[in-house]
């Protein structure tokens with residue numbers, strides 16, 4: 001422990017990632033502080049994961065009940081939008097972070113309220129005060145990207161924050177961006193009663209296996225969403241009466257009560273003082289999350305752009321917190337691949353779930369990504385609806401699954417499941433990839449009957465019994 005510095009470690013940003021960096025380091029005796037300018041708990045707790053999933057859940061539960069004869073008859077009504085919004089609000093603790101702040105204190109971490117900015121090596125400015133530390137971790141998250149389209153900025157568009165914290169359901173909603181947030185929020189608001197138009201310049205969820213976006217587009221349409229693929233706004237205006245007019249590149253126009261822009265996010269590096277320590281805005285980090293060219297500065301979570309996901313950022317945070325503690329305490333650093341102090345899974349097995357209905361759950365590489373990275377792979381697919389457990393789960397269960405298998409090592413390098421409640425199938429695939437379990441051995445991992453996990457057996461059979 002140092003007495004020359006105010007802290008051993010200062011973490012800028014108290015989202016889920018910053019909290020975990022500080023916590024894991026503090027558990028190793030590191031004197032840590034978190035600087036937070038807004039709510040402790042970050043985007044995920046108040047404006048992203050939790051409220052968006054709460055907005056989606058009631059609709060999913062209702063549709064699930066309607067897919068089973070017997071419960072279908074009992075689930076004839078529509079969602080109570082006010083109750084859904086109230087439940088969402090309870091999941092955000094009514095945007096009150098006192099519980100999170102109490103946790104920070106209980107973990108022995110100091111909380112400094114205010115905007116943090118680097119002010120030279122090992123120095124963090126918050127207002128008029130400069131704090132010094134032996135190590136600094138940047139965990140400031142990401143910010144939305146607003147396309148440069150005439151009138152958009154002046155039309156007071158919703159971002160994901162406004163959508164997830166909405167206090168009403170707009171009768172007409174245009175959602176711009178067919179990625180993860182756009183697909184989820186289009187479904188959430190359609191389920192709540194909005195007439196939703198989803199504009200996507202390419203196929204939905206285009207970073208995933210192509211069948212996934214198609215199945216989800218079909219399901220959104222069945223839910224009443226007007227999904228327009230290959231459609232982009234060219235101009236947006238909000239009139240005095242509040243109505244938004246969206247001019248599209250095919251010459252047509254749409255009118256709506258709100259336009260939600262969900263066209264991606266970028267690292268939150270603005271005015272962080274990176275220039276004061278000679279670090280470029282597009283810095284890279286190593287697998288211990290140490291910023292290239294420094295021996296004291298770390299960047300963890302959304303800010304490093306590896307995977308804009310809470311669970312993956314928190315995984316990085318566990319590695320970074322331990323690596324910081326090891327370096328500051330002078331103990332051994334275990335930074336070989338899959339060691340205790342590295343985030344190796346960032347490069348091999350990032351689990352992703354899109355909470356639409358059907359859900360999209362994927363981990364590792366898509367077939368296309370695997371081939372583009374030079375791997376010699378084979379792929380197998382199977383209709384998830386033909387598995388006995390799925391047929392029991394929902395009448396006319398519809399879904400699809402795919403494994404991507406590396407021929408050289410005979411191991412799974414990618415898996416995708418699309419279907420109702422498919423997210424719960426994902427972790428088995430993550431374990432298979434991280435554990436590099438040979439396909440021959442997977443034949444001995446017996447899925448219980450009648451569960452949806454029997455999809456594993458069907459995929460192995462599609463691949464062929466080993467000799």
Ligand SMILES: Cc1cc2nc3c(=O)[nH]c(=O)nc-3n(C[C@H](O)[C@H](O)[C@H](O)COP(=O)(O)OP(=O)(O)OC[C@H]3O[C@@H](n4cnc5c(N)ncnc54)[C@H](O)[C@@H]3O)c2cc1C
Pocket residue numbers: 012013014015016017018035036037038039040041042043044045047048049050052053114115116117139140141142160164181268272300301302303307308309310311312313
């Ligand atoms: C609509 C939506 C839904 C999502 N749903 C999911 C999901 O279901 N599952 C999932 O895994 N991921 C989801 N994500 C992604 C997830 O929200 C992020 O990956 C996660 O929040 C990143 O955590 P973080 O701690 O890196 O950043 P953040 O959560 O953004 O936290 C950063 C914190 O730093 C603070 N900060 C920033 N700059 C400064 C500064 N200079 N000084 C002091 N404080 C500062 C901010 O106020 C904030 O509290 C979703 C994202 C969106 C937009």
Ligand SMILES: NC(=O)c1ccc[n+]([C@@H]2O[C@H](COP(=O)([O-])OP(=O)(O)OC[C@H]3O[C@@H](n4cnc5c(N)ncnc54)[C@H](O)[C@@H]3O)[C@@H](O)[C@H]2O)c1
Pocket residue numbers: 147148176177178179180181182184200201202205206232262263264265307308309352353354355
């Ligand atoms: N369930 C989850 O885990 C979850 C949910 C929501 C968001 N997130 C995370 O938040 C991040 C941000 O979500 P997102 O949906 O905004 O990003 P995204 O990258 O998933 O999707 C952005 C979409 O906008 C499109 N786009 C970008 N610029 C455009 C332009 N100028 N005109 C038209 N289309 C344009 C892209 O082609 C893409 O389809 C994601 O990377 C994701 O990791 C996760």
